[in-house]
Amino acid sequence: MNVHFIAIGGSAMHNLALALQQKGYNISGSDDEIFEPSKSRLAARGLLPEMFGWFPDKITSGLDAVVLGMHAKADNPELIKAQELGLKIYSYPEFLYEQSKSKTRVVIGGSHGKTTITSMILHVMHYHDKDVDYMVGAQLEGFDVMVKLTDHNDFMVLEGDEYLSSPIDRRPKFHLYKPNIALLSGIAWDHINVFPTYENYVEQFKIFIDSIVSGGSITYNEEDLEVKRVVEASENTIRKLPYQTPAYTVENGQTFLETPEGPLPIEVFGAHNLNNLAGAKWICQHMGIDEDDFYEAISTFKGASKRLEKIAESKSSVAYKDFAHSPSKVEATTKAVKAQYPERALFACLELHTYSSLNAEFLKEYKGALDAADTGVVFYSPHAVEIKKLEKVSEHQIADAFQREDLIIYTNPTDFKEFLFAQNFDNKTLLLMSSGNYGGLDFNEIKGLLN
Structure with a gap:
């Protein structure tokens, strides 16, 4: 072709x-x-x-x-x-569907967690030499490419994004995949430039559930009340399989997953990642991996690129960067890092970089998102607001939205970098959350910040 x-x-x-x-x-x-x-x-x-x-x-x-x-x-x-x-003109998701019509399609959807869950599934399959086709939104350790297509594999694992398919096809991508096996991790309003109301956004997930082929299944996070409501209200003739966060403990910065064979040390941490792990386990079992084999493989999973990625560590401090930018992701990530290192002060920086996060009306959704941090810093670029043709956002609006009196706000990249590099990170955890780079911050320089 x-x-x-x-x-x-x-x-x-x-x-x-x-x-x-x-x-x-x-x-x-x-x-x-x-x-x-x-x-x-x-x-x-x-x-x-x-x-x-x-x-x-x-x-x-x-x-x-x-x-x-x-x-x-x-x-x-x-x-x-x-x-x-x-x-014949295809959108990206349309072409992926054409390539996988004869396969069992496994689609991972949700406002958050879908990249991590998809990555976990692929890691487990790769660990056990189970060859599958896939599309995932992050570069994975052990994988050369983010898309793999063959004529012979039985399964196609797809990260199901709710954003639009193409300039001439305004349907969300995950409406086009017609899954046999689906997962829904969470629903938290995002992409307000496309879905201007919360109700309109939730409607996209209802359509996704109804797109699952008859006789298929939806594995869903029952701890998310909106997910639970939408899935259980669906009249599609599919199996509905709930999951929830498994039991785990944290000791000296190490997370242990409770399993039938006893506590298992794992590389990832945070309640949201343990919840993701539970969803991935059920999907892997649908794909023929038994529970013991899943646990053996998942203990070696270090995370998807840019998702709670450790970028520097010393005896008394550690630094992570994370792709978190939506309110629910920022809150979950901040809580996870604080819970992992409770004895250390958490210094959390968030860059408001996306269309939604720089929208004055949407800002109120960030209320409390940085509360778990001992020091909360927000950076945004007025130039980015201009480029996106949005109304100007003031520092006062940001402070009012987060509802945190001691919030530190920067709008100049140089000033932010000087502030960051003037800090003493002894016995502290640094968390940098952004889908950008704080106006040109070199993350490799962070190693020099830690003692």
Whole structure:
């Protein structure tokens, strides 16, 4: 097959392009800008476009399919040419479904935890040499690519994102996968630029549950009351299998999972990650991994990239970075780190970086999110607010939203870095939460902060 990618440089898109090339397809692509690591990875496989930009002459009747990325616009000249020629145009999730129609599709959905749960499942499968197709939203230890597609594997494990499919397909991605086996980890309002009301956002998860094939199953976190309500109200003819956070203990910075064979030391920590682990265990059992084999494998799981990733440690201090940015994730991550190191003061920094987090109306959702930290710091860039064409957000609005009188707020990257590097982190835990980089912070420099 000859497949062309419009906006090939995206994190998901370039991984799909690499996976299809590995499968023997002829791949071409375009983009107006491509950043690392996509740029180097495409170049290494001969797929990096010779010139950046959009070139309608790349679109010919000889193409079997065009895959359209979210980075492109509806008036993209290559897209218009493909429409004029009547070519088959797929969104990223549509193409993944086409590739997995004959397989058992396992889809992990939820506002939070889906990357970690998907990663846990793939780690366990890899540990036991069980080959599966997959798509996951983070780079995993032991995996070369984030997308794998074959003609022979029985299972396809998909991280089910609720964000939109393409510029011309406004359906959430996870509506298109039609799972045989599904999981729902949590529902907490996000992506308000697309789902302007809480009710509208929750409706997307109802549609997801109803998209599960008849006779399939939904494994769901019954501790999340919205998840429990939505799943149990569904009239879809599927099995409904609840899970909850397992028993565990923390001793001297080490988490032990309670198992039938006794306490098991594990690498990940925090109630939210133990809850994720419980969901992953049930899905792995649906896929043929027994409980003992799951425990053996999961004890070696170190976490998904950017999810509570340890970036520095000394005898008396430790530093983590985390992708957390939505209110529920920030609160869960902050509580988890404090619980893991209760004897140390927690210095938690949050960058407000996404469309939702920089929206004045949405800010109130962050109330109490940093309460578990001994020191709470918020950084945001007024320039990022301008780029996203949002109303200006004031420091007063942020302070009022978090409801924390001692909250420290920075808007200048240089000032924030100087403040951070002036701190004494002896007997402290540093937590850096962001989907960005605090205006240019080099995380490798953090090692020099710890004693």
